[in-house]
Amino acid sequence: MIFKDLVIIGGGPAGLSAAKIAAEAGVSCLIIERDPFLGGQLIKQTHMFFGSEKQYAKTRGLDIAKILIDDCLKHQDLIEIMTSTTVVGLYKDKVITTLHDDTYNKIKAKSIIVSTGASERFFAFENNDLPGVYGAGAVQTLMNVYGVKPADKVIMVGSGNIGLIVSYQLHQAGVKVLKVIEAASNIGGYKVHASKIRRIGIPIETRKTIKRAIGKDKVEQVEIVSLDDDWNIVDNSSEIIDVDAVCISVGLIPQRNLLSMIDIKTKFIKELGGIVPIINEDHQTSDKDVYVCGDVSGVEEASSAIVEGYYTGLIAARNLGKEHQDFKTLNIDYKNQLLNLRSGPFGKKTLKGLEIMKEDANVK
Amino acid sequence: MIKEDVIICRCEDITLKDITDLLDEGYQTFEEIKRILRIGMGACQGSTCISLLQREISNYHNIPIEKVETPKVRPLMTGVKLKSISEAYKNES
Amino acid sequence: MLNKTGVPSLSLIKTKFPEQNKLFKAKAITECYEEIPCNPCSTSCPFEAITIGEDINKLPVVDFDKCTGCGICVYSCPGLAIFTVALKKEKAIFKIPYELLPYPKVDETWKAVNRDGLVIGEAIIKKVILKPKQDRTLLVEVEVDKNLLYDFITIKE
Ligand code: SF4
Ligand code: SF4
Secondary structure, three states, rough: OOOEEEEEEOOOHHHHHHHHHHHHOOEEEEEEEEOOOOOOHHHHHOOEEOOOOOHHHOOOHHHHHHHHHHHHHHOOOOOOEEEEEEEEEOOOEEEEEEEEOOEEEEEEEEEEEEEEOOOEEOOOOOOOOOOEEEHHHHHHHHHHOOOOOOOOOOEEEEEOOOHHHHHHHHHHHEEEEEEEEEOOOOOOOOOEEEEEEEOOOOOOOEEEEEEEEEOOOOHHHHHEEEEEOOOOOOOOEEEEOOOOEEHHHHHHOEHHHHHOOOOOEEEHHHHHHHEEOOOOOEEEEEOOOOEEEEHHHOOOOOHHHHHHHHHHHHHHHOOOOOOOOOOOHHHHHHHHHHHHHHHHOHHHHHHHHHHHHHHHHHHO | OOHHHEEEEOOOOOOOOHHHHHHHHHOOOOOHHHHOOOOOOOOOOOOHHHHHHHHHHHHHHHOHHHHOOOOOOOOOOOOHHHHHHHHHHHHHH | OHHHHHOHHHHHHHHOOHHHHHOOOEEEOOOOOOOOOOOHHHOOOOOOOOEEEOOOOOOOOOOOOOOOOHHHHHOOOOOOOOEEEEEOOOOOEEHHHHOOOOOOOOOOHHHHHEOOOOOEEEEEEEEEOOOOHOOOOOOEEEEEEHHHOOOOEEEEE
């Protein structure tokens, strides 16, 4: 059994940021990451990020990953990193079991930060298991992490930021994106992204959805249909298009499986992406030694995940008896940054979700 | 929609038809359906199917989606060889 | 309709342009119509010509008297939503961000493309700039017909 003060599960933007601040405060921590590399989804984001300087705006996602990783490597004395290591079990006495290759290990922590992120939402249509039906994130991994061209002709289902960005990156990689379809009446993501892909010749069509994928051994065509304002299929609106891949980008779901193992109180809050842990202002769950930050506590942009990570690292360190020397300033700064990131029209949803969560926390 | 061709749980190969057949038979909860079909018990431990099945149950029984209970997730998250566990135990003692 | 297709209307586009008589020198046009948490355009401008303010969700406002048309904001905007434009006789000279392969070369004639992705004329490549601080976003100076002032947005080989 390994003993650790703070174990951070998930080495993406939230987890790395939490580790950095906790180490600055003097806490020895361990980051456990399932993938062979740290950085989470950032490593495949080739586009420049939004936000302000504090969240590394105008830096490309993969370079933000490098910055966050370097920040952790500066604290090598305090931050231990395990990559290619999957947490297979979490137990109420804060024992974490891990698997690395075939080696099974037990780690006991005083506090745990769960920053496991989110997984891609899947969606039900005919033949949705045909090879060639991909999640947009998977396509991004193939292209930008492994350098594999996923297909030649693609249709993108969903016009949130991920769908728009991945369409742009597919085009950059020389893949023809025939169109982006969106079931809602308006484009879901930032309009600057939408305009960017529209001008390179990718149409965006709202009120349309995919009815089925067609093909023998793999996707050869798709049938798309129009929807009316009550989400019913419009008669005779069917259109068959030749494609060799369907990219699904209909949102993300918080990855709360580990929290469920230790009976952390959760609630379905659609504004936050689905079932999320109920947390207080300090990002503590119903077990006060278990914290969450990043998409697992509500799906947002990576900039928010970074700030949430810093904040959670700061609080977790203090509660372990190691107060960061700039605790007061940072505490206010991070809260303000989060408020600022969420105060526009896109942040409204998150703020509403957090309100709903607060009501629940109060009822208890 | 050809329900046999709509996959809800990729790991355990469960189709929409498998689900609606059980709902038609009168099954109500996620837990019941999971115990019969193993939905959510495969490699991804429900990451993909939980929200889809929640929606089907919600639509079928006309209950708000947030009221559809989802099953508890238990260790282990992925397959672990018994040998690995026994070796860890040997090293400890 | 911007919300449905990603293409802004002509009247919306015009709100971002100064009077044409100000365009004898290059000016930055920020095609950013929606409040999103973002402000690198304003923090990167060395002449403090773009203001967003404390609340980074606010829309950028360009002070055309301060803007020198240097183009730094063009490659600093993560939304690729800024270009500069100047009018010279019968021509409009644009500086646009570009992130696709192949790269254009000086003196080549490429296609001028509008916000719908349609070809609307010719674009002569005048300069292609790629310095390390641009972080892999090309700055391309192109010359198009003056009539395309409100239509031109990008180039295609
Ligand atoms: S073109 Fe130069 S001076 Fe004008 S707003 Fe952009 S950065 Fe500032
Ligand atoms: S940097 Fe670009 S996207 Fe961001 S606010 Fe400025 S103009 Fe808009």
